[in-house]
Amino acid sequence: MRRLFLLTSLVLSPLPSLAQGLVTERSISAALAAEAVAAAVESCAGRGHRVTAAVVDRSGVLKALLRADGAGPHTVSAAQAKAYTAVSxxxxxxxxxxTVRTNPGASRLADVEGFLIVGGGLPIRVGDEVVGAIGVDGSPGGHLDDQCAEAGIARIRERLN
Structure with a gap:
C-alpha cells in the first residue's frame, strides 16, 4: 500500500521543469519579414539573379515570401525549406x-522531412535567440543565395529587438 501511495504521489506531483506556466517567446513580425524578403530579392536582382526569398518565424511557420519575376517555380518551395531548416x-x-559532409553521424539530416541542406538559409537572431530564419533560392550557387539572405537580414538588423 505504501508503494502504491508513493508511486501515485510521484506521478501526480508536478515536475519542476514542467511547472513553469506560460512561456514567452519572441518571433519576427510580419512587417520585418516582408522587408527582409524584399531586400534579399532586390540584392540578388542587382547581381542579375532571379530568386525567391522566404522568412519563417521561430516555429518554422511562413511569415513572408517574395518570388522575383522570372524566378523558377521550384525556388518557392526551396526557399521556404532552407528557412525552415535554418530555424530548426x-x-x-x-x-x-x-557538417553533413564531414560528420557521418549527421549524414541522415537530409532525410528529415522539410529540410533542404544547401546554402541559402540563415537564422535571424536577436543576440543568441533565434527569432526566425530567411531562405533564398535561385542564384547559381548556395554561397550567392547566402549573400542575398544576409542582405535581407542586414536591412532589418537594427530593428530586431
Whole structure:
C-alpha cells in the first residue's frame, strides 16, 4: 500500500521543469519579414539573379515570401525549406551542409522531412535567440543565395529587438 501511495504521489506531483506556466517567446513580425524578403530579392536582382526569398518565424511557420519575376517555380518551395531548416537547426544551411559532409553521424539530416541542406538559409537572431530564419533560392550557387539572405537580414538588423 505504501508503494502504491508513493508511486501515485510521484506521478501526480508536478515536475519542476514542467511547472513553469506560460512561456514567452519572441518571433519576427510580419512587417520585418516582408522587408527582409524584399531586400534579399532586390540584392540578388542587382547581381542579375532571379530568386525567391522566404522568412519563417521561430516555429518554422511562413511569415513572408517574395518570388522575383522570372524566378523558377521550384525556388518557392526551396526557399521556404532552407528557412525552415535554418530555424530548426538554429544554424546556417551552408554550415549544416559542411557538417553533413564531414560528420557521418549527421549524414541522415537530409532525410528529415522539410529540410533542404544547401546554402541559402540563415537564422535571424536577436543576440543568441533565434527569432526566425530567411531562405533564398535561385542564384547559381548556395554561397550567392547566402549573400542575398544576409542582405535581407542586414536591412532589418537594427530593428530586431
Amino acid at each position: 537547426m538554429r544554424a546556417n544551411t551552408s554550415q549544416i551542409l559542411e
